[in-house]
Amino acid sequence: MRFKIPKYTHPNFDTAIFKCAPNVKCKIVEKDCVAPDNYHAMSIYPEYFKINGEWVLAQETRMDCVARLNNKGKIEIVEFRHLRVGDSIIVGRTEDGSEGIYLHVSGFKDDKVEKEAFAFRGVRSRETSQTMDYDNLFELLKHEKENGYVVWVMGPAAVFSQGARDSLTKLINSGYVNAFLGGNAVATHDLEAGIYHTALGQDIYTQHSVKDGHYNHLDLLNKARKYDSIEKLIEEENITSGLIHSCIANNVHIVLGGSIRDDGPLPIVIPNVYEAQEEMRKHIRKATTVICMATQLHTIATGNMTPSFRVVDGKVRPLYFYTIDTSEFAVNKLRDRGSLTVRTMIANAQDFLQRLADNLE
Incomplete structure (x- = not known):
């Protein structure tokens, strides 16, 4: 296909x-x-x-x-x-x-698709087959790697496990990520894993809590402020893996928006929410595919600034928007907020990222 x-x-x-x-x-x-x-x-x-x-x-x-x-x-x-x-x-x-x-709502209407007046399972749920969704996404990302601009929006679950973090690294290194949007937490715990092999004090492979592990993300934030930059932190602490390291190594754009609950935050975080929104929109204006995963608030924020189409070289094409979460409520809430063309998938971060990485290598 x-x-x-x-x-x-x-x-x-x-x-x-x-x-x-x-x-x-x-x-x-x-x-x-x-x-x-x-x-x-x-x-x-x-x-x-x-x-x-x-x-x-x-x-x-x-x-x-x-x-x-x-x-x-x-x-x-x-x-x-x-x-x-x-x-x-x-x-x-x-x-x-x-x-x-x-x-104009019917510019991409598929005349071949016929809907029955009465049919079962018309709403997306955890019971919905996603085999075709994955196959379509694999082919879409292969196309976008050469022809588009793919923006990823991710929450901490993307780095809480070694499998998810390693798969995300593969996808970035392979050129399937052009920009990454998120908050302080996902970057903090990714860098924490790079130094301590933990996220919120829990080993990212064994899931065992380590002694005094609740200090690890605070120590990470303290180190980041001491070095004044993420690049210097990565260099001095010899971080060689993960989301932030791979983004910087591959010149992938990073936009981290501040939150009222942030501890720290990292030096790269934009504390003014309107300034963060402006920086996010710079990349959404170029996006041809957006993938949001495991972050309800950043997903809705991104969805609110994402249209259903993009004009590229004078031609109108769809702008593909995916939201992935373990909760039906979380993925469907974006549609309720007006992003009516969103494609929803029910999956945890590790399974989703590993499946993409394995099929796109």
């Missing part, structure tokens, strides 16, 4: 409903960070706006943001906090073209 990007079908703008539609209307921002009344909020789907008689696709989108027309007539999708007095903001709440705004 060889992966192939699905063909995207644009709306037929030669039909009467589009030809007769008015140009979009705009209102001016009168106070910083405050959108005009009746502002249009974006979704994850392709949205077209009629500007000067032409239907234009907003090539970058993010749900819960607004569309701004710059002084060159180009569409920019911005968060409310970035609005400034004088900005021209598209207004209108309909999405059927009647206000010059059209939401």
Whole structure:
């Protein structure tokens, strides 16, 4: 089975409903960070706006943001906090073209797939077969390694076991990771494992708690602050394996966002959440595949800034978004928050990562 990007079908703008539609209307921002009344909020789907008689696709989108027309007539999708007095903001709440705004949800529709009116097991659960999901993901990642930009979002479970940590290292070294997003904990326990072979004081292979092991992550954080950088920590403490070591060795981008509960944190952590969000979005803007695993909050945060499509070399293609967790609740919560195209898989981190690493070597 060889992966192939699905063909995207644009709306037929030669039909009467589009030809007769008015140009979009705009209102001016009168106070910083405050959108005009009746502002249009974006979704994850392709949205077209009629500007000067032409239907234009907003090539970058993010749900819960607004569309701004710059002084060159180009569409920019911005968060409310970035609005400034004088900005021209598209207004209108309909999405059927009647206000010059059209939401296109069927661009990648597969006409070959037929749904029965009555069928069992229509919802994804721990009982759902995932054989095809894995096969599709293997082929997708092989394609993306040469043609895309893969962003991984991971929680501490990715490094709590030696098997998961070693498999993640293989995937990074093999070129299947372009950027890594997460929080202080996953990086801290990965580096703790690199020095002490523990995560939260528990041996990552035997799972036995070691004497005074509850000090290990604190000692790690203390060492990191002493060296002032992760690179110096890795060098001085002779860390030769793991997530952070492999990312740095392979020039994989790392973005760690701070949390109210952080101890430390590591020098690389961005303490201002809005600054962290901006850095995360830089990579989401380039992403063609996003894989979120074992971190509910970072998964939802990433999902909220990830559209269902990407424009690459002038062509519209799907943006593939996966969420993996042991809990049905955790993987389905993202869909409830608006990321309707997410692909969910029920698996623990070690099994998922080892299966990927074994099939992608």
